[in-house]
Amino acid sequence: MTLTVEMILKGTGIGPMQSVGQMQVIPIVAPADATDDDATYAPPQLEVGTSCYGSVALRNANDKPTIVPYGAGWVVEERAQDHAIGSGAFLQAGEHKVLGKAMCIQQSQPGLIARAKRAMTILPAKLRAKALAVRHVEQYNKLWEHITAFNTALGIDAAANLVTFLRSFAKELDEFVAEFELVPRQIGAIVLVGGEIVGVERAPSAAYFAATWEPLVRVCYGSLAIAAGRSRATPPATRLPLITGAKTLEALRSALAELRTREEVLTQQLMSFVRPLRLERADRADDTLDDAQLWTVAGMRLGGQVVIAGDAVKYASLVAAN
Amino acid sequence: MTDMTMVTDVRAPMSGWAPTCEPAALARATVAFLDAASTAFGRATAYNTREEGQAAELAVHEALLRLDRGLYALLLTLPGVTDRARQVGVKNLLGVKGDTTIGADVERRVLSHLVAELPATRVFKLFVALRAGDEKAGIQRANNARTRKLILRVILGSSKVELWAVKYRTKMAEALTHAWGQRTTSILRSILGRSVETWSDKEQAIVRKALDRFARDVEKARACVAFVLRASVATSLPLLSAYEAAKTDLSLGKRLPLEVLEGIRSTFHKDVKKETVLALAKDSLTTGQKMQVQRRAAEAGVDVRMDVAEYDAVRLYLYAFEMGMTREILEALVAKARVTALQVRLRLGYGRIGILLDASASMTGSREQPLRPMATALALRDVLAHAAEATIVRAGGDGDGMLVRPSGATSLAEGLVELLVARVDAVFVLSDGYENGPAGRFAEVVAAVRAIGISTPIYHLNPVFAAESKGVRQLAQDGAVTLPVRAPEALGLGFVRGLLETDPARGLAQLADIALPQLLGKEA
Numbered sequence: 001m002t003l004t005v006e007m008i009l010k011g012t013g014i015g016p017m018q019s020v021g022q023m024q025v026i027p028i029v030a031p032a033d034a035t036d037d038d039a040t041y042a043p044p045q046l047e048v049g050t051s052c053y054g055s056v057a058l059r060n061a062n063d064k065p066t067i068v069p070y071g072a073g074w075v076v077e078e079r080a081q082d083h084a085i086g087s088g089a090f091l092q093a094g095e096h097k098v099l100g101k102a103m104c105i106q107q108s109q110p111g112l113i114a115r116a117k118r119a120m121t122i123l124p125a126k127l128r129a130k131a132l133a134v135r136h137v138e139q140y141n142k143l144w145e146h147i148t149a150f151n152t153a154l155g156i157d158a159a160a161n162l163v164t165f166l167r168s169f170a171k172e173l174d175e176f177v178a179e180f181e182l183v184p185r186q187i188g189a190i191v192l193v194g195g196e197i198v199g200v201e202r203a204p205s206a207a208y209f210a211a212t213w214e215p216l217v218r219v220c221y222g223s224l225a226i227a228a229g230r231s232r233a234t235p236p237a238t239r240l241p242l243i244t245g246a247k248t249l250e251a252l253r254s255a256l257a258e259l260r261t262r263e264e265v266l267t268q269q270l271m272s273f274v275r276p277l278r279l280e281r282a283d284r285a286d287d288t289l290d291d292a293q294l295w296t297v298a299g300m301r302l303g304g305q306v307v308i309a310g311d312a313v314k315y316a317s318l319v320a321a322n
Numbered sequence: 323m324t325d326m327t328m329v330t331d332v333r334a335p336m337s338g339w340a341p342t343c344e345p346a347a348l349a350r351a352t353v354a355f356l357d358a359a360s361t362a363f364g365r366a367t368a369y370n371t372r373e374e375g376q377a378a379e380l381a382v383h384e385a386l387l388r389l390d391r392g393l394y395a396l397l398l399t400l401p402g403v404t405d406r407a408r409q410v411g412v413k414n415l416l417g418v419k420g421d422t423t424i425g426a427d428v429e430r431r432v433l434s435h436l437v438a439e440l441p442a443t444r445v446f447k448l449f450v451a452l453r454a455g456d457e458k459a460g461i462q463r464a465n466n467a468r469t470r471k472l473i474l475r476v477i478l479g480s481s482k483v484e485l486w487a488v489k490y491r492t493k494m495a496e497a498l499t500h501a502w503g504q505r506t507t508s509i510l511r512s513i514l515g516r517s518v519e520t521w522s523d524k525e526q527a528i529v530r531k532a533l534d535r536f537a538r539d540v541e542k543a544r545a546c547v548a549f550v551l552r553a554s555v556a557t558s559l560p561l562l563s564a565y566e567a568a569k570t571d572l573s574l575g576k577r578l579p580l581e582v583l584e585g586i587r588s589t590f591h592k593d594v595k596k597e598t599v600l601a602l603a604k605d606s607l608t609t610g611q612k613m614q615v616q617r618r619a620a621e622a623g624v625d626v627r628m629d630v631a632e633y634d635a636v637r638l639y640l641y642a643f644e645m646g647m648t649r650e651i652l653e654a655l656v657a658k659a660r661v662t663a664l665q666v667r668l669r670l671g672y673g674r675i676g677i678l679l680d681a682s683a684s685m686t687g688s689r690e691q692p693l694r695p696m697a698t699a700l701a702l703r704d705v706l707a708h709a710a711e712a713t714i715v716r717a718g719g720d721g722d723g724m725l726v727r728p729s730g731a732t733s734l735a736e737g738l739v740e741l742l743v744a745r746v747d748a749v750f751v752l753s754d755g756y757e758n759g760p761a762g763r764f765a766e767v768v769a770a771v772r773a774i775g776i777s778t779p780i781y782h783l784n785p786v787f788a789a790e791s792k793g794v795r796q797l798a799q800d801g802a803v804t805l806p807v808r809a810p811e812a813l814g815l816g817f818v819r820g821l822l823e824t825d826p827a828r829g830l831a832q833l834a835d836i837a838l839p840q841l842l843g844k845e846a
């Protein structure tokens with residue numbers, strides 16, 4: 001079956017583009033009459049623990065089912081091996097589930113994660129795609145080679161340790177969270193880095209999106225912005241500059257208004273570009289919950305996972321294929 | 323204290339105060355000090371490790387201390403200076419010898435004032451740090467006669483000595499032991515454990531020298547020292563008696579502080595519910611506790627009365643965010659804004675101002691102190707709006723009244739132009755500096771405005787500091803002045819900081835003018 005981004009974004013609107021440095025975000029917003037109470041899925045606030053390397057035990061502490069995003073990871077304070085998962089998963093309300101095809105992301109760190117509520121991270125976009133590709137492989141160190149390559153490309157310690165990246169760029173990563181602000185009724189985002197579309201996010205509710213946006217912007221997409229910032233100093237072409245020879249405040253006001261219009265046109269052009277993008281579904285679903293199915297999808301530009309219930313796309317998280 | 327002689331003594335040396343070194347160099351050191359003293363909390367930030375941050379902060383303190391010890395001491399008394407800076411300042415003044423431009427007597431009063439301004443918990447923490455040093459806090463030990471006398475004067479001379487004895491029993495014993503030394507403390511414990519009639523002449527002399535001469539109320543101080551040193555002696559002091567009585571009958575401890583009574587409950591009356599303790603202690607709650615326990619009290623059906631006039635505007639806004647805005651809070655906020663505006667107006671010097679309020683989502687601030695940036699910005703808005711004829715433009719946010727909840731993206735450029743079109747004398751932007759609509763647009767507009775030839779001053783007042791966020795962010799490198807302001811009361815200080823950069827000598831004189839009344843006002 002073929003999906004399009006248009007189908008994923010059906011029934012949503014957009015907000016004004018936010019732009020800081022190399023990253024830009026077009027907010028996807030729910031209709032004004034939508035409420036979180038309608039949402040089927042709770043935000044993924046989970047109890048997490050490990051009992052052996054390469055396996056993660058999750059418990060959904062909510063009173064509603066939840067969707068665990070693919071490439072979710074847990075980086076803990078104590079001395080324990082941090083873990084991430086390849087495929088996403090459904091968890092029923094209160095359900096305890098062991099994901100046996102998880103992966104270690106902190107080479108040479110011994111120790112298991114004690115079960116407790118943990119803050120979730122989401123792997124850097126490039127590693128997230130790699131993790132999704134090896135989601136069926138049962139091997140605790142399956143991501144190490146890619147983490148090493150990822151760290152090396154950023155000029156930091158070559159060990160297969162994601163914490164090295166998180167610590168080396170902690171300042172920049174933290175700033176992304178404050179720089180890109182949620183707008184009312186936001187349930188998703190189109191993410192650009194260096195002027196290129198690198199992500200499409202669609203959550204089942206504003207509450208769900210608010211809970212996942214921080215790890216997405218901080219680490220998943222933040223990693224791409226950091227890499228882009230290292231290779232180019234100038235703002236992307238999609239960040240329009242204010243160039244004016246205004247001699248009066250009125251003229252300046254007009255120039256600003258005109259620039260806003262051009263930004264809106266640009267945003268619409270970007271949406272027109274992304275909406276028809278096609279995605280092919282994998283042969284079989286990765287998980288099922290009632291009438292909803294979790295599918296891995298891939299296209300020429302984007303890939304990731306979506307949740308489809310009936311004809312409706314309830315959730316999607318797509319990152320750039322390259 | 324209402325000692326006019328002392329007031330005259332303090333004023334005299336300051337009336338002739340003048341920079342003892344080149345004003346520009348002193349102004350630079352002062353600006354750096356003011357920034358550190360109002361922003362540094364001695365903790366790690368996103369930019370620096372704790373050690374890096376502390377090294378830079380302590381260097382700034384020491385630079386001004388070396389240049390002008392008197393000015394350094396006075397500036398520590400300014401509103402807006404953090405408790406952390408005051409702790410470091412006390413340590414520096416006690417630990418480093420040197421001549422002072424304000425005289426030794428004034429410096430002693432400054433020290434007493436600084437310690438008196440600190441919350442009791444910080445006072446005892448400082449005393450412990452002075453004894454042993456606190457590597458984590460970047461405070462070296464200062465163990466000399468001045469330090470020891472300060473500790474004794476502060477504790478034994480306090481009107482709160484009895485309250486402190488029950489509330490900070492162990493810490494108070496540690497501080498006194500540091501001041502007296504183990505041997506004298508042991509002797510005092512032995513003496514105070516017996517009735518006065520049994521004391522020998524020598525013992526009486528020991529008590530007079532070590533304790534009585536520092537005490538505000540000799541009998542009370544002796545009883546409190548005996549209590550904290552655990553000398554077994556009967557007392558008639560109400561709090562100390564209540565403390566002992568509550569161990570057998572919790573209801574007899576109703577005048578004790580809430581946390582003390584809860585401690586006794588958890589040890590001696592495990593079967594009694596926490597709500598009972600709240601009901602018992604409701605009349606002895608501190609101002610801060612009355613606000614903190616409102617929700618808990620409402621749930622427990624306990625009526626805890628609080629007087630909103632006792633809280634500063636930022637705390638009232640934070641309270642309103644949690645519990646909802648009421649007419650009573652609203653009136654208190656307006657009254658406070660009027661009072662503070664009177665102080666600010668003279669230094670402001672503008673008849674018509676524009677206020678650009680950033681109410682975007684990032685003004686929510688950190689998880690540790692949620693909504694504090696927004697609460698501070700709202701309090702600043704109120705004061706500015708009462709200090710001049712004001713036009714207010716808001717970017718983002720929810721709410722139509724005084725209480726605005728942060729929401730949405732940050733786009734400040736249009737608001738700036740709108741205010742300038744209104745021909746205001748100055749623009750005040752209240753923002754955390756995180757702009758995304760897009761980032762840099764504000765700076766582009768400021769540059770365009772200046773290119774037109776409009777020189778209207780633009781002040782960016784940033785309420786977000788290192789410990790709450792990522793340091794003070796600028797919206798524009800050129801054409802706008804960014805000032806860290808953590809409370810409306812510190813607004814005047816912010817403007818003087820700007821003056822220090824443009825007219826050092828005048829700025830320094832104004833600073834001295836602000837600092838001195840601070841000291842006098844608290845002592846008078």
